[in-house]
Amino acid sequence: MEFAFPWPVTNGEWGAFASAAAATLLGLALLFAPRISMRMLGLSTAESRPEATAEIRATMASFHLGLGLCCLLLGNQPFLYLALGFCWLFAAFGRLVSILSDRGFTARNLIVLVLELALAAAPLGVALGYVA
Numbered sequence: 001m002e003f004a005f006p007w008p009v010t011n012g013e014w015g016a017f018a019s020a021a022a023a024t025l026l027g028l029a030l031l032f033a034p035r036i037s038m039r040m041l042g043l044s045t046a047e048s049r050p051e052a053t054a055e056i057r058a059t060m061a062s063f064h065l066g067l068g069l070c071c072l073l074l075g076n077q078p079f080l081y082l083a084l085g086f087c088w089l090f091a092a093f094g095r096l097v098s099i100l101s102d103r104g105f106t107a108r109n110l111i112v113l114v115l116e117l118a119l120a121a122a123p124l125g126v127a128l129g130y131v132a
Helices: 011-032 034-040 051-074 078-101 107-127
Strands: none
Touching: 011 034, 011 051, 011 078, 011 107, 034 051, 051 078, 078 107
């Protein structure tokens, strides 16, 4: 396999590229500025639990950053885009479960749900052949 930075060509590839870039940027923010990122997400860590910051970096940042970078660096790989799309789709599903069962029906949750669904649709459309 040749390692080169593949630039997107079609509109579908640009959508999947944008989804991967969003995952990468979110991962970078969570890795290098976890407390600021958590505040922006409406969450906080307890001063008595410093390992919570390690969980943010290790658990939340690692998957976004790892998968996003793989998609960006390895280019138009259908299985990578499929994995990225399913990750965003399950993030949206988790948010929907929270909206329905945790009294989380807020404007912010609805906006982020729509954003996650759009970020899932872009790479899934390319991977499944619906978008060229």
